[in-house]
Amino acid sequence: MEKLEQVTYQNLHQHLINKSTRREHQRKQQASNINQYQHTNKKRIRVYYTFETGPMLKFTDELQSLWKKHYQDNHPIMKHVALQIAPISNRNLNQLLVKKKPSQAMLINVPCNTATTTQD
Incomplete structure (x- = not known):
């Protein structure tokens, strides 16, 4: 069973590594749009x-x-x-490496559990 999980993990890992990022996908789409525009005009x-x-x-x-x-x-x-x-x-490098917008998980307001303090 453990070997099957390991193989499944490796397959998933390889799939995610080979998958293009959102930025790469946008660049490919922009390049195809520019090529289409150049052919039409x-x-x-x-x-x-x-x-x-x-x-x-x-x-x-x-x-x-x-x-x-x-x-x-x-x-x-x-x-x-x-x-x-x-x-x-x-x-x-600053434009390439710094993520300007925080992730959606960070923007969600999480209630804070504060411990009540007792006074002596």
Whole structure:
């Protein structure tokens, strides 16, 4: 009986380890939505870049000018295609590791049993 429980535990353990997290599931769903959107709207190209200060501050202006100079002006098909440039902020360890919202169990008000004190 104990061996059966151990096998069941190991199977459950492997299943939970291989199961994707909620964040991974959301990322996959967002990626599929973006891919679907790109296939349906052929007149818009989205470019994402990691936002940084310094030399990258002029990135959007330079990319727009290069796009107009080399593609929109030279190719009649590309004249109607819009380029959308969106920054993505760098994620730091604090954003990745810190859970901002407490779990539902912590939010439930649990009555506290206080011991009555007796005075001498």
